[in-house]
Amino acid sequence: xERIYTSEVASRVGQRVRLAGWLxxxxxxxxxxxxxxxxxxxxxxxxxxxxxxxxxxxxxxxETVLSVEGDVVAEPQAPGGVEIHAPQFEVLSxxxxxxxxxxxxxxxxxxxxxxxxHATVGLRHPQRRAHIRLQAGVMAGFxxxxxxxxxxxxxxxxxxxxxxxxxxxxxxxxxFDRQAYLAQSPQFYKQIMVGVFERxxxxxxxxxxxxxxxxxxxxxxxxxxxxxxxxxxxxxxxAVLTQVVRGILARLQExxxxxxxxxxAKMPVAPDQFPSIYFPDAQExxxxxxxxxxxxxxxxxxxxxxxxxxWARQEYGSDFxxxxxxxxxxxxxxxxxxxxxPAFSNSFDLLFRGTELVTGGQRLHLYxxxxxxxxxxxxxxxxxxxxxxxxxxxxxxxxGGFAIGLERFIMQLLGLDNIxxxxxxxxxxxxxxx
Amino acid sequence: xERIYTSEVASRVGQRVRLAGWLxxxxxxxxxxxxxxxxxxxxxxxxxxxxxxxxxxxxxxxETVLSVEGDVVAEPQAPGGVEIHAPQFEVLSxxxxxxxxxxxxxxxxxxxxxxxxHATVGLRHPQRRAHIRLQAGVMAGFxxxxxxxxxxxxxxxxxxxxxxxxxxxxxxxxxFDRQAYLAQSPQFYKQIMVGVFERxxxxxxxxxxxxxxxxxxxxxxxxxxxxxxxxxxxxxxxAVLTQVVRGILARLQExxxxxxxxxxAKMPVAPDQFPSIYFPDAQExxxxxxxxxxxxxxxxxxxxxxxxxxWARQEYGSDFxxxxxxxxxxxxxxxxxxxxxPAFSNSFDLLFRGTELVTGGQRLHLYxxxxxxxxxxxxxxxxxxxxxxxxxxxxxxxxGGFAIGLERFIMQLLGLDNIxxxxxxxxxxxxxxx
Numbered sequence: 001x002e003r004i005y006t007s008e009v010a011s012r013v014g015q016r017v018r019l020a021g022w023l024x025x026x027x028x029x030x031x032x033x034x035x036x037x038x039x040x041x042x043x044x045x046x047x048x049x050x051x052x053x054x055x056x057x058x059x060x061x062x063e064t065v066l067s068v069e070g071d072v073v074a075e076p077q078a079p080g081g082v083e084i085h086a087p088q089f090e091v092l093s094x095x096x097x098x099x100x101x102x103x104x105x106x107x108x109x110x111x112x113x114x115x116x117x118h119a120t121v122g123l124r125h126p127q128r129r130a131h132i133r134l135q136a137g138v139m140a141g142f143x144x145x146x147x148x149x150x151x152x153x154x155x156x157x158x159x160x161x162x163x164x165x166x167x168x169x170x171x172x173x174x175x176f177d178r179q180a181y182l183a184q185s186p187q188f189y190k191q192i193m194v195g196v197f198e199r200x201x202x203x204x205x206x207x208x209x210x211x212x213x214x215x216x217x218x219x220x221x222x223x224x225x226x227x228x229x230x231x232x233x234x235x236x237x238x239a240v241l242t243q244v245v246r247g248i249l250a251r252l253q254e255x256x257x258x259x260x261x262x263x264x265a266k267m268p269v270a271p272d273q274f275p276s277i278y279f280p281d282a283q284e285x286x287x288x289x290x291x292x293x294x295x296x297x298x299x300x301x302x303x304x305x306x307x308x309x310x311w312a313r314q315e316y317g318s319d320f321x322x323x324x325x326x327x328x329x330x331x332x333x334x335x336x337x338x339x340x341x342p343a344f345s346n347s348f349d350l351l352f353r354g355t356e357l358v359t360g361g362q363r364l365h366l367y368x369x370x371x372x373x374x375x376x377x378x379x380x381x382x383x384x385x386x387x388x389x390x391x392x393x394x395x396x397x398x399x400g401g402f403a404i405g406l407e408r409f410i411m412q413l414l415g416l417d418n419i420x421x422x423x424x425x426x427x428x429x430x431x432x433x434x
Numbered sequence: 435x436e437r438i439y440t441s442e443v444a445s446r447v448g449q450r451v452r453l454a455g456w457l458x459x460x461x462x463x464x465x466x467x468x469x470x471x472x473x474x475x476x477x478x479x480x481x482x483x484x485x486x487x488x489x490x491x492x493x494x495x496x497e498t499v500l501s502v503e504g505d506v507v508a509e510p511q512a513p514g515g516v517e518i519h520a521p522q523f524e525v526l527s528x529x530x531x532x533x534x535x536x537x538x539x540x541x542x543x544x545x546x547x548x549x550x551x552h553a554t555v556g557l558r559h560p561q562r563r564a565h566i567r568l569q570a571g572v573m574a575g576f577x578x579x580x581x582x583x584x585x586x587x588x589x590x591x592x593x594x595x596x597x598x599x600x601x602x603x604x605x606x607x608x609x610f611d612r613q614a615y616l617a618q619s620p621q622f623y624k625q626i627m628v629g630v631f632e633r634x635x636x637x638x639x640x641x642x643x644x645x646x647x648x649x650x651x652x653x654x655x656x657x658x659x660x661x662x663x664x665x666x667x668x669x670x671x672x673a674v675l676t677q678v679v680r681g682i683l684a685r686l687q688e689x690x691x692x693x694x695x696x697x698x699a700k701m702p703v704a705p706d707q708f709p710s711i712y713f714p715d716a717q718e719x720x721x722x723x724x725x726x727x728x729x730x731x732x733x734x735x736x737x738x739x740x741x742x743x744x745w746a747r748q749e750y751g752s753d754f755x756x757x758x759x760x761x762x763x764x765x766x767x768x769x770x771x772x773x774x775x776p777a778f779s780n781s782f783d784l785l786f787r788g789t790e791l792v793t794g795g796q797r798l799h800l801y802x803x804x805x806x807x808x809x810x811x812x813x814x815x816x817x818x819x820x821x822x823x824x825x826x827x828x829x830x831x832x833x834g835g836f837a838i839g840l841e842r843f844i845m846q847l848l849g850l851d852n853i854x855x856x857x858x859x860x861x862x863x864x865x866x867x868x
Binding site: 003020022023039040063064065092093094095096097099117118120121123124129132133135136139140143147150152153154155156157158159160161162171172173174175176178180182189192193195196197198199203204205207209211219220222230365366387388390391393394395396397398406424425427429432433434 | 454498528529533552555557558569573577590594606608609610627629632638643653799800825831840859863866
């Protein structure tokens with residue numbers, strides 16, 4: 001008999017079906033034994049109503065892999081309105097060890113370190129599984145939106161010869177008899193590929209050797225990168241980002257409704273056009289509305305971002321807010337200045353519920369501008385940049401882009417208090433396994 | 435005026451349009467000047483028929499970025515049947531340096547090392563660009579097929595604590611004050627995730643520190659990985675792989691026809707079911723048909739694979755052939771034996787036109803089997819495996835999977851003589867940049 005998923009059971013009332021999955025729970029209620037079977041799609045309740053079945057189940061531990069044949073019966077009391085009767089079990093993979101923590105409670109009780117130590121089984125918990133499954137939805141929505149907008153996917157190398165974006169926070173690799181580094185971002189590669197495809201995106205790992213131990217930092221994460229050419233300025237990049245965010249949210253609502261429901265996710269309000277405020281105006285607003293004078297500061301503090309997030313919500317009903325025109329000094333050397341006000345940049349951050357989610361902007365596109373900018377930053381040795389800068393010698397259109405951290409997106413969407421809960425197998429100062 | 439792509443020009447005869455792109459070529463034919471403009475979608479011919487336009491173009495070098503407004507005129511003599519008249523040009527990004535090699539010849543003339551040194555501009559050549567664009571098509575077809583089959587995408591860490599698949603060919607990373615390694619494959623992680631999602635796939639980089647200098651090896655490549663649970667045996671894995679290969683080819687034919695045409699790609703014959711031959715039978719066939727006795731050898735030589743590829747083509751009209759049941763000794767320690775003949779494995783290679791393209795098979799799924807297999811291989815220190823093996827303590831269904839090398843697929847599909855031509859920015863013994 002063809003195996004079906006637990007999610008298909010409700011449409012098979014009156015039929016005998018075959019299921020397979022994990023022994024999620026065994027319960028005894030009012031003298032009746034119930035087995036809850038879990039598979040990739042959900043769970044179903046099995047009434048263990050024959051002595052033969054009971055004998056087979058005796059002593060079985062949670063997570064035993066089973067095949068179950070049984071009759072689908074409508075039962076309003078049962079979760080999902082159906083249950084399986086007259087089951088015949090087959091043990092596919094026995095379990096002899098007790099789990100490090102229960103997987104069948106609605107909430108995961110293990111502490112974070114314990115959970116992470118045993119994530120290889122802990123991720124089977126329906127809530128934790130849903131976090132990771134939503135990652136797949138974010139990636140799918142990201143790619144689909146960009147493919148529809150004429151973008152080409154690329155996969156750029158992660159082993160690089162030189163640390164081109166700040167030398168300190170980079171991991172070194174012994175590459176045969178030479179020194180290599182792990183790419184901190186695909187920044188130069190995606191810019192280079194604008195010269196080839198005009199519009200490109202990449203989904204891939206990035207590596208940051210920042211010795212941070214915070215709830216918002218991990219040392220390897222998945223970056224959703226975009227770069228596009230023939231733009232007017234950063235506003236064209238913001239328009240694409242807006243479509244990408246809306247496309248991701250639409251994909252989640254379309255195809256990941258069970259996960260969102262399980263997690264009680266509060267979907268954000270993402271209007272057609274996200275509101276936007278110019279950096280100096282944001283500082284002025286903070287002074288007027290909250291009495292804090294941060295004018296002249298080169299960046300916004302987290303509290304400032306939270307205030308601005310509140311304001312966007314009240315004023316525009318939007319969970320998203322662009323802050324544009326950050327001062328040049330706080331932006332990377334490839335950032336394009338605002339031609340009308342060159343101390344400020346054609347860049348932006350996208351705040352999501354008052355926390356920075358995305359950074360992006362227009363880039364320099366002329367070779368001489370790269371040389372000048374590098375000189376201004378005091379980069380004396382330009383050899384590491386040579387092969388990248390070559391692109392700009394040979395005609396690059398005005399371009400820009402942005403990057404979204406996959407795990408950050410999930411963390412902020414679900415309101416998780418630690419990014420490690422939104423990460424498959426996190427890497428941090430102390431953790432390299434599993 | 436809204437910019438359109440060169441590919442849209444043919445549908446705009448009689449209209450004035452705006453284009454943007456790169457100065458691909460300037461030609462003088464019979465006293466008339468032609469400019470060929472290239473953008474992400476193709477090229478179009480512009481007749482430079484006004485003195486003002488000619489003045490602007492004077493001295494412009496190839497790859498100058500231009501915006502062009504002009505009238506679309508049907509012209510049967512022109513490539514594509516249309517050309518642009520009465521153009522007005524605007525230079526967006528000037529070029530002052532001569533290219534390292536021409537990008538506007540039908541075939542790239544540069545030697546491979548020269549090309550690779552300047553790949554950041556060399557990839558703009560239409561043929562080279564098409565190789566990389568087909569990569570995007572392969573990834574899209576891979577993901578779409580698997581998503582339709584109920585697979586969930588994952589992104590697993592590339593920084594790992596231990597070299598679990600052969601210690602020699604692994605790159606070491608200085609990870610704060612510890613030693614880490616770059617993952618040679620997502621093998622264990624994708625198996626672990628079968629316990630969570632049952633069916634998973636990943637597209638991501640893998641790192642091989644093999645000191646090979648061949649036309650078929652690079653040290654970082656993109657691996658298309660699949661793993662699925664609740665299988666009978668390796669034949670269920672082969673069925674999924676067959677659908678994946680056919681899904682990829684269908685996607686290329688649907689959405690990448692211009693690239694396939696430009697490269698004169700000969701699309702392979704991929705029947706509904708790929709033929710299959712058992713390893714010992716393949717050796718017998720080689721003896722009968724080609725007189726070479728390789729019976730008892732643990733593996734097939736490249737010539738054997740070529741013969742078998744010819745045979746599959748003649749006998750079954752298929753460019754693809756499965757060879758199943760490789761001897762256990764030549765397969766990784768997680769390989770599942772053939773229960774009926776335990777010296778042989780429930781594994782397979784997929785030959786594509788007589789060359790191995792994919793390796794896969796059923797894996798061990800019981801904890802004790804892992805311990806036994808590791809012991810048989812003489813692994814004395816199992817600590818590096820501990821966090822991975824934990825999964826198998828807690829109920830793993832029978833499962834298996836495979837991995838396809840993205841660059842290999844493109845190389846074999848297009849009949850390229852060096853994998854570096856199918857790789858965006860190759861990493862090899864001598865090359866770490868660009």
